[in-house]
Amino acid sequence: MMTLSEFYRRLLREPFNQLLHHLHLYQPLLQLYLLFHLDRYRNIRARETSSPPSSPTLSRSTLSPTNSPLPPKIVVIVFDDGRKSQLRAASILNKYGYTATFAVITSFVNGSDPQNLSWSDLHSLAAQGFDIECHSHSHKILNNISSTELTQEIVYSQEQLRCNGFNANLFVYPSGEGTYNETVSTLVSQHYLAARGTNIGKCNLSTVNYYDLPSYEVTNTTTIKNFARYLKDTKGNIISIIYYHEIGALGVNPANFEEQMLYLKANGYTVMNMRQLFDHRTGFGSTASGEITKLSLDSSSCIKAKIAINGNRKHR
Numbered sequence: 001m002m003t004l005s006e007f008y009r010r011l012l013r014e015p016f017n018q019l020l021h022h023l024h025l026y027q028p029l030l031q032l033y034l035l036f037h038l039d040r041y042r043n044i045r046a047r048e049t050s051s052p053p054s055s056p057t058l059s060r061s062t063l064s065p066t067n068s069p070l071p072p073k074i075v076v077i078v079f080d081d082g083r084k085s086q087l088r089a090a091s092i093l094n095k096y097g098y099t100a101t102f103a104v105i106t107s108f109v110n111g112s113d114p115q116n117l118s119w120s121d122l123h124s125l126a127a128q129g130f131d132i133e134c135h136s137h138s139h140k141i142l143n144n145i146s147s148t149e150l151t152q153e154i155v156y157s158q159e160q161l162r163c164n165g166f167n168a169n170l171f172v173y174p175s176g177e178g179t180y181n182e183t184v185s186t187l188v189s190q191h192y193l194a195a196r197g198t199n200i201g202k203c204n205l206s207t208v209n210y211y212d213l214p215s216y217e218v219t220n221t222t223t224i225k226n227f228a229r230y231l232k233d234t235k236g237n238i239i240s241i242i243y244y245h246e247i248g249a250l251g252v253n254p255a256n257f258e259e260q261m262l263y264l265k266a267n268g269y270t271v272m273n274m275r276q277l278f279d280h281r282t283g284f285g286s287t288a289s290g291e292i293t294k295l296s297l298d299s300s301s302c303i304k305a306k307i308a309i310n311g312n313r314k315h316r
């Protein structure tokens, strides 16, 4: 007969049903006590056995929905192009306890234009809880470019982000183009969990194509009335993705941005970033199709990505 401590150890190691037969060895009172604590130990076991983020490969079966309940009114905020002015929005978001995704163009990060976010900015944003995702390598329109260029824009950009410590499991198509090009969308679906396309509208998470997520752009001409319209009827599975470019003189006035955040607060919206919603390891969503072949890179892949990117730069 095994001891109680051995029973608990095995409980954490083995499926519970395989252990049920051991229960008859104990008094009925003990059985009741153990069943009473079943949920607690099941939870511990679930945490212990959940797949670690460093797992190099994932099978389709692990990409199933998490069944976590969705907050009632979800808004996802995204900043495109990795512009320095967006740091202004980040500080406003922090004030309200809100998050966002920064979809960056990897060749622009630490590039010649100081108005783009640097790697150090991205690390600082990530440390504050913001999400960093991929918006291609050089913002080339993905239709009608060579397969070498496509790999650069979709794959090496992701590898460069990963080599810098960002998961980059989500993609934003440059100018939304390429979602209906099979070569492009296939490559995206092989490397990412979801992607934002060019369609305008809300996402029904039950039916939407995860590689063509619709959204709304908020610009300097977006009135609070329009903003409210983008969010209206957001409920459960029906979510709104809103995206911005510049914040400040060249784009959305920070005062307007703050007014929009106040509107979200006053109306009970839950603000999420793309990763929280679409990354199955951390969020609610599941992939509609496609398998992720890489979630982390070994150092040789990082070197390969650097050579590909630097080599390409020399030829410009």
Ligand SMILES: [Zn+2]
Binding pocket: 080, 081, 135, 139, 174, 175
């Ligand atoms: Zn863009």
